[in-house]
Amino acid sequence: MKHYMLLSLLLALWCVPGAPVAHGGMKEGSCEDALAMAAAGLALSEINLDRTEGFVFALHHLSNVHTAQHGENGMVFYLTLDVVETICSVHSKKDWKACEIRDTTSTPVYGQCKAAIYISKVHRVVRLYKYNCIVRPVPAFRVHATCPDCPSLIGKDDPKIQETVSLSLEKFNREGGLSNRFTLLQVSRASAGWFNWWYYNVEYTIQETTCLSTAGAADPCPLLGCGFSHKGFCKGSLFSTPSGSTDTSVDCEIYEPECAEREKKGRVRSLPATGQMVILRCRMSRLRTDLRVTLSLKEDPQIPGQVEPSILPFPKVVSANCSPAAAGETLVGKVFSEDPMFKKWWAIWTC
Structure with missing residues (x-):
């Protein structure tokens, strides 16, 4: 339209x-x-x-x-x-x-x-x-000049980011109310900040598998076919405390399956x-x-x-x-x- x-x-x-x-x-x-x-x-x-x-x-x-x-x-x-x-x-x-x-x-x-x-x-x-x-x-220095407490982008392969993805996705699979388990597709964005203690934010995409949501993280779970497999976009956070305890939050959007394949017309490159x-x-x-x-x-x-x-x-x-x-x-x-x-x-x- x-x-x-x-x-x-x-x-x-x-x-x-x-x-x-x-x-x-x-x-x-x-x-x-x-x-x-x-x-x-x-x-x-x-x-x-x-x-x-x-x-x-x-x-x-x-x-x-x-x-x-x-x-x-x-x-x-x-x-x-x-x-x-x-x-x-x-x-x-x-x-x-x-x-x-x-x-x-x-x-x-x-x-x-x-x-x-x-x-x-x-x-x-x-x-x-x-x-x-x-x-x-x-x-980052331009952002912090106007917003000193704002989080900064960090590497997507940072161990704390990987932990944030793992814990938040597990929380979604456990509490999301969907029948099938979802698995990680790609980490899109990662950041970290300080508010009384360190916190980590991550945004990532997921896809539906053949396993039930009750399956364990270590279970082999093939992806569903494109006509049935939903994809999603999640925002997860991990909050740490000086005592070593953690708190995890997650929010995901799930999209309808899509099978249409398009011939790629170009590319996007990300620079520092x-x-x-x-x-x-x-x-x-x-x-x-x-x-x-x-x-x-x-x-x-x-x-x-x-x-x-x-x-x-x-x-x-x-x-x-x-x-x-x-x-x-x-x-x-x-x-x-x-x-x-x-x-x-x-x-x-x-x-």
Whole structure:
């Protein structure tokens, strides 16, 4: 339904004045244009649906737009999206507009995505062709400057985090009221803080197994088939005291089984916070894949009598009608505007 509403907006706004031609038939677009903003919203929704781990991204700012016409009614948009992380798991399939953006108290994560998306206004087709995202957390010292008592991100393989996962998942299986046992899929986020004594927070995904919930943690429990196996997203905490006692809490959302497989269109890479050493290794095979021209050699699967669009190399220039987001008053906005990684915007698509 949301796609149809945005497509209706695209129908109303499609006839816009021509912009300067950049290269290869591309035209520069305006980041303030309602048509480009609608395309950016659709692109981000498709990126979130394509992802299988992590948290839903929300749009922070549209910082570059180019377009290429395909046929009489289609358009390929080449977009650079500044994004921020929300608290929704990608397994929830929630639209990014319905998700709460992660605030300073839980260390915000920000980054940038480049996306090539084809939209046909007449045939109501929205097709994401490729994307590439890089994200990183706000530095801990910046968070603690405004929130000294807030927890800090720590390694997901920390022994205390592993203990928190184990104890909280066991608590869920024991007290959750579901018939089958769930097992860990992946740890998504881990943090630790101090309030009278140490506490640990962990967010992780789980999946349903063939075992009953009364089964022991050491019992072999194969996963249920995709048509029957529920997945879930859990938030667990472990509170320790000087005496050595612990208290565990857990809260999980369970999602309906899903079997549909999607061809992966891109990837998301997580970098350390600014100030830490970052090494980006670029393999030439990957580089060629990201930059190659995708030719329209096959029929469009959704539009009879039409071939798919050619996806050109991503533009190496910023549209004259686009500008970086203002720093604003929020911590993530200030850090975003200062981060040299996202000023060198061409690098994150090619590396």
